[in-house]
Amino acid sequence: MLSKKTKYGIKALTFLARQEDQTPVAIADIAKSENISVKFLESILLLLRHSGFLGAKKGKGGGYYLIKDPKDINMAKVYRILEGPIALLPCASHNFYEKCDDCKDEVACAVRKLMTEVRDNTLKILENNSLADIAF
Numbered sequence: 145m146l147s148k149k150t151k152y153g154i155k156a157l158t159f160l161a162r163q164e165d166q167t168p169v170a171i172a173d174i175a176k177s178e179n180i181s182v183k184f185l186e187s188i189l190l191l192l193r194h195s196g197f198l199g200a201k202k203g204k205g206g207g208y209y210l211i212k213d214p215k216d217i218n219m220a221k222v223y224r225i226l227e228g229p230i231a232l233l234p235c236a237s238h239n240f241y242e243k244c245d246d247c248k249d250e251v252a253c254a255v256r257k258l259m260t261e262v263r264d265n266t267l268k269i270l271e272n273n274s275l276a277d278i279a280f
Contacts, residue, residue, distance in 0.1 A: 150226040152180045153188045154278075157197065157222065161214040161279035168200070168207035188226070195225045214276035223270050230270065231263040238263075 155178045163169060171189065175182045189208050192198045199211040210217070223230060224239070234242035235250060236259040247253055 147227055148184075149188055150223065152178065152185060153192060153226040154219075154222065155180065156185060156189060156208075157192065157210075157217065157275055158279045160198070160208065160210050161217075161275050163209075166209055168205060168209045170207040173207070191225065192222075197222070210275075214279055215274045217275035218271060219273045219275065219278065220267060220270035222275070230267050231259060233259045236260045236263050 156174050159174050159178055160169060171182055171185055174180070174189075175185045178185075189198060189200075193200055193208065197210065197212060197217060198208045200206070200208050220230070229237045229240040231237035231240070233244065233256065234240060235244045235247065235253070235256050243250065244253075244256075247256070250256060
């Protein structure tokens with residue numbers, strides 16, 4: 145199941161993408177519009193800023209804003225930053241691979257085969273969507 149952190153991060157990015165003038169938006173305004181706790185949203189936006197998706201301006205008129213065009217923000221990258229691995233099992237992961245402790249034969253493992261297919265299809269959907277695709 146998708147974590148609230150990832151859900152709220154995508155909602156916040158979508159909110160920012162829909163701003164016409166791309167001026168900074170206060171955290172409180174995003175939180176109110178998207179029904180997200182300000183404190184939780186602060187940690188999510190900070191992570192997205194450190195990951196190169198957002199900029200921040202302090203002081204009066206400050207807030208967060210996109211530093212990339214929404215069409216250049218790939219949802220697979222956003223997902224990995226907020227959620228971690230796309231694969232549901234470590235043995236089916238491209239970037240976070242780990243052998244399962246209870247597995248005798250990875251090649252013949254039915255669970256791994258199924259979860260690899262789930263990963264591949266999920267990855268295809270995420271990689272084929274940008275922030276612009278889902279925001280507009």
